[in-house]
Amino acid sequence: MDSAVKPASGRRGVAAFFDLDKTVIARSSALAFTRPFYSGGLINRRSVIKSAYAQLLFTLTGADEDQVEKLRAHVTDMCRGWPVDQINAIVDETLHDIVEPLVFAEATELIANHQARGHDVVLISASGMEMVAPIGEMLGVDAVRASKMAVVDGRYSGELEFYCYGEAKAQAMREVADEAGYDLAECYAYSDSITDLPMLAAVGHPAAVNPDRGLRKAATANGWPILAWDRPVGLSDRLTPSPRTLAVSAAAGAGVAAIGAVFYYGWLRKRLPAHNRL
Incomplete structure (x- = not known):
């Protein structure tokens, strides 16, 4: 998928930038594939438990700077040598089995609405490109920007070439706008986290989606819309009334259905010897 697309007309275009985790999808995409990675022999049970616990903390506490940094360190360390x-x-x-169930229906509806209005849709995430790009394809978005892991001899080194987070995410948006000819003053952005304040401040039409405490306070102070999304719905439950909407809804959720952290964490604890438990 191209990192940016050119507007169809000669005038400067409009884009809608969507954060991924807890905005388009209900949980963390970075940890969504823990179970298949375990099945593939890439991680052990202890790593699965740590990932499930990290997912639980992410869900309960939100993506503040400290939590995101811990999640980044966990994921990059876990991936070293893969x-x-x-x-x-x-x-x-x-992908389809993992991501379908927990995509917010409101997100796919809004994506379809923007595209019906002639806007490009850009998915932008701190998660790895290996996961974000396929999710973007499922959603039918026009461009994707995400973090990139360094690769040495066909394996991940555990280092990041680009971390699409905080101010770097806003800079990536400006680069996409320059490449595609978007007028950021006319563009839209959606996120749930105070860590994405630079992303939201970069456009003329920002909105907070299920915001954490910090972002809610900032959105209220700035008069930004606050959206409440709570309808994660599987693909089979959605209707696709038009070919354009089909490209979006056919990904019934092009979002990530991450591990059900609470239940999976409890399930694993019951099956591990006491000395291996967290």
Whole structure:
């Protein structure tokens, strides 16, 4: 998928930038594939438990700067040495089963609405491109920007070439706008986290989606719309009334159905010896 697209007309175009985790999808995409990675022999049970626990904390406490940094460190450390080809194959094989159930219906409806108005849609996330790009394809978005892991001899080194987070995410948006000819003053942006304040401040039409406490306060102070989304719905439950909407809804949720952290964490604890538990 191209990182940016050119507007159809000669005038400067309009884009809608969507954060991914807890905005388009209900949970963390970075941890969504923990179970298939375990099945593929890439991680052990202890790593699965840590990922489930990290998912739980992310869901309950939100994505403040400290939590995001802990999540980043966990994911990059976990991925060190993994073969890139194997990861791409696992994501490709399990994407629909993993991501369908918990995509916000309101998100796919809004994406379809923007595209019906002639706006491009850009998915922009701190999660890895290996997961975000396929999700973007499922959603039918026009462009994707995401973090990129460094690769050495076909394996992840554990280092990041680009971390699409905070001010860097806003800078990525400005680069996309320059490439595609978007007028950021006319563009839209949606996110749930105070860590995306630079992203929201970069456009003329920002909105907070299920905001954490910090973002709610900022949105209220700035008079930004606050949206409440609570309808994660599977693909089979959605209607696709038009070919354009089909490209979006056919991804019934092009969002990520991350591990059900609470239940999976409890399930694993019951099956591990006491000395291996957290």
